[in-house]
Amino acid sequence: MTTPLLSLQGLTKAYPGVVANDQVSFDIGEGEVHALLGENGAGKSTLVKMIYGLVKPDSGTMLLRGQPFAPPEPRAARADGIAMVFQHFSLFDALNVAENIALGMENPPPMGDLASRIREVSETYGLPLDPFRTVGDLSAGERQRVEIIRCLLQDPKLLIMDEPTSVLTPQEVEILFETLNKLRSEGTSILYISHKLEEIRTLCDHATILRLGKNVGECVPAETSARDMAEMMVGSTLQTPERGGREFGDVALDVSGLSVPSPSEFGTALRNVHMTVRKGEVLGIGGVAGNGQDELLGVLSGEIQTTADAIKFNGQPIGKLGPTARRKLGVLTAPEERLGHAAAPDMSLTENALLTGSVREGLESNGFLKWADTKNFAEKIIEAFDVRTPGPENAARSLSGGNLQKFVIGREVLQNPDVLVVNQPTWGVDAAAAASIRQAILDLAAKGTAVICISQDLDELMEISDSFAALNEGRLSAPRPTTGLTVDEIGLMMGGAHGMEVAHV
């Protein structure tokens, strides 16, 4: 057997109160794309930070090609051929590509030489990039290319990629995968961190699964179903949301001829939106981000007001009502941005429960707050939605993304809404939490709530919605029943009147 490129043996790292990695061992072979899978908080980040020299392990050893390897800092790790593309880019918007890359180098060559090397690498690996473009003008995908090229210029033996596809369009993902395959064929190993299972199945040769800091299993992704991998990640059987045969009632929410300018300079105006949602129906609204999703949620929540008749709830015009009045009627919403919009980061969960729950849960009388009742409501949400937190007195920002999302959705669901509008309900949430959120939405619909689910995750929309519409530049396509809808038809709806215009790559 050949020596693996990198061998981790019994790596352990504990932080106060939590063991981030507990005796983690696995090998990464030469020229292998190795996936590191795990829920949020499973210890993936800590593990790669140890490999990259950002964090020192408490115990355990690493062997690089059979030699002991313990990088005291990232510079040493880079010198040994390890490069990392972070999830969040560290680029200066005002500088151009070549300048940004030069900044990260120990001894940058003259700008002209560097630019030609950047061109060379970008052409070799199919990552078109002009070294003299200003980073501020680049798309997220192009920025990622800058980071990747920065790594490739070091000629790495092991490339670590942390959730690289979370910011990419499907076309950009395809290009990235081609690049990674080319790197693999040249013998570069890749450690690929993700929780998008389908991606891992197409790309990776081998997968290590972490749960609660422990290595709980390895598999060959191509031979393992996404469901099996998800269950290994979660440690329990994953439940596919159940949808009973539903009968729809009367129209609960009727939006007609809704046009509003965007409140922000960079937003998208909504143009002549029509839709109706019946009681018990789930309407899924798809579309690429930035096509009016935030504005649509704002209009439905009452943050943006319109003409009274544009939105009707049970026949009653509500377009001019504010958020509190709409909540009183039973129209509840859960925005996409958890910290800062759906919840106040520095306030406790109790206070955040009050944020939308005051009217329907009777948490105030004559303006005076009932803190005991509010705390009970917060505890009810925490318990019903399995929010992992020591208690309701903790600040919202101390929760992981998935847990806070469960709290935010749970807060609205438990108020028994007549209409619930959610935007990206499972964004950045691990598989188990996502499944429970979807189930909660379906249960609510089964009880007769009209649900609008705005999401960019088409699989999610196909799974839970009864009808589907797509937002495109602020226009909403006519809703159609989900059953029998083909991928091509969905693509056409998302492309709108402009036909199938492919996103610029």
Add this chain to the structure above:
Amino acid sequence: MIVLEKRPQPSKAWSYATPLVAVVATMLFGGILFAILGKNPVEAIGTIFWEPLFGEFAFYYRPQLLVKGAPLVLIAIGLSLGFRAGIWNIGAEGQYIMGAIFGAGAGLAFYPLDAFYIFPIMVIAGAFGGWLWAMIPAFLKVRFGTNEILVSLMLVYVAEQMLASVSLGLLKNPEGFGFPGSRNLQAYDSAHNAELIAGSGMHWGVVTALIAVIFAYVLLNRHMLGFHIRLTGEAPRAAKFAGVNPARLILFCLGVSGALAGLAGMFEVSGPSGVVSIDFNVGYGFTAIIVAFLGRLHPVGILLAGGLMALTYIGGEIAQSQLGLPAAAIQVFQGMLLFFLLAFDLLTNYRIRAARSEVA
């Protein structure tokens, strides 16, 4: 190298400890400053903090603490509501002046009538004057989106001109032999904000300040409006989502802080000062900003901070007269207090850790 690491949530212990640590640090570095000026630092610090409370003439200085502390607390309570919501009223000094002019004007309009209702009318007029002056930046902000910091600040200078104008004209004492300044309200019983217990320093302004502290505490901790104020400061988008009307909040916060500053001015002019004069205002409106922050924008904290600030004022005056410390040194000393408070405040949200330097 030292790195700052954000805490998962603000540290309770540090938020209480910072004011104390800041006071200790101020004493330390203030002591060094006094030593450089050639004074005995222990004696100077002792004079500032000990003399007014327990010294030989404490019977005189203790009432002065209430007289100086009350307007500071009253104004700072009002300011803190706005500051909590991210609404920055920097012009309390102007609202204080207008409160004094309106209050004194209302009282003097009745002169020499003797009636029980004159003082209550003056209270209302004083609050109205401050409120009116604060409504100018509030209205401009709501209607045109102007910056309330600049508008309220500039209105201080307008108010100062008004003060000079009425001292020399409208409210000038007709029996004052041509000197600027109004009649002395202390000599007009119906309008005099007299001490409630002689020699205690306790006047209606002190009572009002205490009521304001309780009112603010209940508002912030037990009332929806207070929750909305805090929410707006913490996360404006979440506040809008929760149904807060930002315009109404701006009008409320600026209105309350203006009215309280106006009350402070009215109680001052009808009591300790007695006279509307060109140099009536002594900067309470600005110092109250420091008091509000020193008290961590918390009502009880502001009460304590107002007391501490009054202490440094009076102690500073004693140090000036007894030890010959320059007035500027006392001001530097007070500035240090705010500086250290803000600096140590960092520790509630961050912790300091030693780390090796890294090249990213």
